[in-house]
Each structure stands twice: as C-alpha cells, then as structure tokens.
C-alpha cells in the first residue's frame with residue numbers, strides 16, 4: 633500500500649520540529665535552512681503552511697532531467713534523485729512548479745523530499761498531527777498541492 637504525506641495547515645503551530653527532524657535525518661544537523669520540508673509563515677493572517685514535494689505521478693522534474701537522474705521508488709512512491717547520475721544542471725528546479733526540488737551548493741546536486749525511504753521523520757516529529765503519513769487514497773494530496781500552488785505564487789509575488 634502506497635502512503636503519502638498529508639498536510640493540514642490548520643493544525644500547524646509553526647514550531648519547526650518538522651524542519652529540524654528533516655535536516656537531522658538528511659544532513660546530520662539541526663538546521664531548518666537545510667530541510668526539505670519548509671514551513672511558510674503568513675504573518676498578516678497568522679498562518680503557517682508546511683510545504684514539501686508532493687511526489688507527482690507525472691513528475692515534471694523527472695521528465696525534464698536530461699540524464700534520467702530522477703526515478704520513482706515503486707516501494708514508497710517517492711521520486712528520488714540519484715546523486716551519482718545528477719550533473720547539477722538545475723533543469724529540474726526550473727521544471728518543478730512548486731519549487732520543492734532545490735540545488736545544494738555544497739554537493740553540487742539537487743535535493744528533494746524522498747519520504748525518508750518510507751518512514752518520514754517530519755510526520756513523526758510533528759506534535760500536532762499537522763503532518764501525517766497516510767494511505768495515499770485517503771490523503772489530502774490534492775489539498776496539499778493546492779496549498780503548494782498558493783504558497784509558490786505568494787513566494788513569486790513576494791520575490
């Protein structure tokens with residue numbers, strides 16, 4: 633059974649435990665700047681919106697990659713970057729409409745959420761169940777994609 637991250641922004645308190653857990657798992661340090669999940673803050677509305685890769689079925693990053701460095705892990709449903717194959721061209725970062733695959737200057741490769749191999753640390757760390765890891769059929773994936781679109785638009789408007 634495939635599972636997906638389900639995100640409910642209404643339950644998010646902005647504590648950033650998810651970002652800390654992600655950076656520790658993937659980078660070995662507590663540093664939200666190195667997290668693959670981001671929590672956007674909308675100060676005026678007092679809202680927090682966690683936001684990460686939605687593992688699109690027809691992933692634009694995967695189709696755009698000229699060297700086939702992005703593949704689906706059929707066990708977890710995650711789209712994973714093969715660091716050995718990736719040449720750091722950043723085409724996938726342009727192709728992704730949500731901005732959830734990013735270039736890492738340290739490695740010269742791109743990084744994205746890979747669902748921690750099927751046991752995502754962000755979901756385990758969230759104290760309010762704003763992030764849960766659920767049966768893909770029951771997930772609010774479309775809701776998360778809608779939020780991702782909104783936050784991405786807000787980012788572009790702000791930038």
Ligand code: SF4
Pocket residue numbers: 696697698699700701702713717718719720721722723724725741742
């Ligand atoms: S940065 Fe890497 S994963 Fe992205 S398109 Fe280029 S080679 Fe493919």
Ligand code: SF4
Pocket residue numbers: 643644645646647648649650651671680682757758759760761762763
């Ligand atoms: S851990 Fe949960 S409540 Fe805290 S910022 Fe992340 S999603 Fe929001």
